Amino acid sequence: MRPRLVIACLLAVAAVAAQANCRRGGVEWIVGGPAPFDCETLARKPAAGPVMTPAAHKIDPARQRLLDDERRGILARELAEEESRLPRAADADSALRIRDNIAALKREMARLAPPAR
Structure with a gap:
């Protein structure tokens, strides 16, 4: 196998391993990243981002x-x-x-x- 392909495969496996699936209200959240994560903390955080109003779409x-x-x-x-x-x-x-x-x-x-x- 080529070294680049091996590295890409290892990175893909590491990214999947760093994910966690959390459920909240019938919705499954896939979270992950370099920082440790916790499904309970995710459940307590409010949704990020501005609330879109119909006027914003005009x-x-x-x-x-x-x-x-x-x-x-x-x-x-x-x-x-x-x-x-x-x-x-x-x-x-x-x-x-x-x-x-x-x-x-x-x-x-x-x-x-x-x-x-």
């Missing part, structure tokens, strides 16, 4: 229109590529797959908001 409407326009352009390029492949389809199965792709791309484009003017 996107500026102008920014959303730009994102939609960019996505519409990507979908239009993919649609044109699939439509150009259809006449060159090798067999009925590949033609059917291309037609399915075309229909899916058109459905995806229909879901987007109308283009920005």
Whole structure:
């Protein structure tokens, strides 16, 4: 075996050995790392991180229109590529797959908001 591969395998085994599985409220927590850990201490610690509110997920409407326009352009390029492949389809199965792709791309484009003017 190569020395690098052996070292990588040993590190992977050591990482798994340094983990502990703790259960809290029906959820299994896999904890580990260089410091010693204790499932009881983990159970007493509050959840880390900020609480996300629905307002934190809002996107500026102008920014959303730009994102939609960019996505519409990507979908239009993919649609044109699939439509150009259809006449060159090798067999009925590949033609059917291309037609399915075309229909899916058109459905995806229909879901987007109308283009920005």
